[in-house]
Amino acid sequence: MSTAPDALPPIALVGAGRVAQALAIALARAGIAVAAVGSRREALGAGWPESCPQPCSPQAAADRAVLVLLTVPDDAIAPTARALRWRPDHQVVHCSGATEVAALAAAAEAGAATGGLHPLQIFSDPVQAAERLRGSTAAIEADGELARVLHRLAARLGLRPIVLPPGMRVRYHVAAGYAASFLLPVLAQAAGLWKTFGVDESDALAALLPLARGTLDAVEGRGLAGTVSGPIARGDAGVVAAHLAALEAIGAPEAAFYRGLARPQVALAQAAGRLDEAAAARLNDRIGP
Template sequence: MEPWLIVGAGRLGLQLARGLSQRDVPLAGILCRSPESRANAGKVLPEQLLLDADDPLPVVARVLLAVRDREIEETARALAPGLASQAVILHCSGALGPAVLEPLAQGGFATGVFHPMLAFPHPLEPPVDFRGAVVTLAGHPVAVAAARELAQALGMLPVEVSNLTWPLYHAAAALAGPLVYALLQAAREELQRAGFPAEKAPQAVANLAKTAAEHAHRAGGWGFLTGPLVRGDWETVRAHRSALQPEVRAMYDAITAFTRARLGRELPLEEGEREDE
């Protein structure tokens, strides 16, 4: 396998570098773009892999951009003159798709997307387990082939797509990732407000969320949904609404409305509600 240059030593870049180095995938280095990221990288990676912005870069044929969405095109353009002819350039954004690298593609580079559908912690947290996680691939066939090889080295499940609506795809990923994280924090806060022991609340919420996610995965739909909506316990729902903080109640109401809209006639009717003729 060709060695990879990873650009960006934040949450994603550093976790990818750690995962690849643990699996003996050749790395040309990781480009650290700030003193903080350089310091973090130095705590978990060999010194010889660390590159600063003013260091001469190795001539490589494989580049993985783990930078902010707004920096992808500019970063790729800056790197291009020092890359091998017809190098593969992948970015890790799920919001933009291959089009953001089109100027590089017109210059003869094979460009594409490598978007892991995982949540990444602080760079110095324990290494992420990539095994079995989905990674979305798109772009030029040569770039997709290189991305697939990278995914397989990490033990990931590559899913190749074309004609994807990238903003919608990324919004769906946000619903399953960072917005779930926010929802779990709301649940933890409300548990503590209710008088539940603060030190036990994170574990209680995590276990409940884990089993709910497992049920949703196995069911592949709504079949394993539980709770007062499914049982028709409308008094309980009203009691929930009265007890929640206003901003949490807004989330509760939105998710309840979505659930009712999707399940419709499968849910018991609320008191005073009439089934349409």
């Protein structure tokens, strides 16, 4: 009997945290059964799909599946791989963005295929994360048949795949952090400045988040350089100097934070053709080292 082109092998999740819960919800919505969930928990909490089996031991979960997704914390990936008995037909995949596939060496030594599948999304709320997975990106690192399986899995979940070469996971993860948690210090700095003239954080964020979302929407349609705006894009060195003077009056760290963000904006404005070399030089001179 022939196998459907998008058929997937039996899947187990080892680890029952937020990433596992989000994946279980997304898999259920895609009509993909989870064969087993390996965990030390006695029962799965609310929010897990009813079709998901109750936890068993990690070894029992691995024994019931071919494709085993390790959804444990980074520091537990290598110890978990060493603790389990693997078969040559196993496909062992961790879901970390930062940890190298080499952490699965124990599985590879047993003859299993190993790889990485990192869904690029925030998992602080698993239910919301499951909803946001469709249209998000999956970073895949694998070879041969396992690579084909992971691309099929990504397609079924509505994930857009990118291929990670070996050794690039940490660089990839740093970049993801810039686009996610590194946005928080920028918003914190903005809200902190508004607090100096009496606007509390909740009101500041209510005003600033629509602006941030508008910027992100513009980036999606026009790219990074095409979205740059404000006094730097206009070459208004006088306004930049006024910004720095106001920040230096508050403290050196505030001015240094601004300078660190302003310099890359000059480069983006040049890339967009908004600034000629002379205007860029004037801005960089005002921004300083």
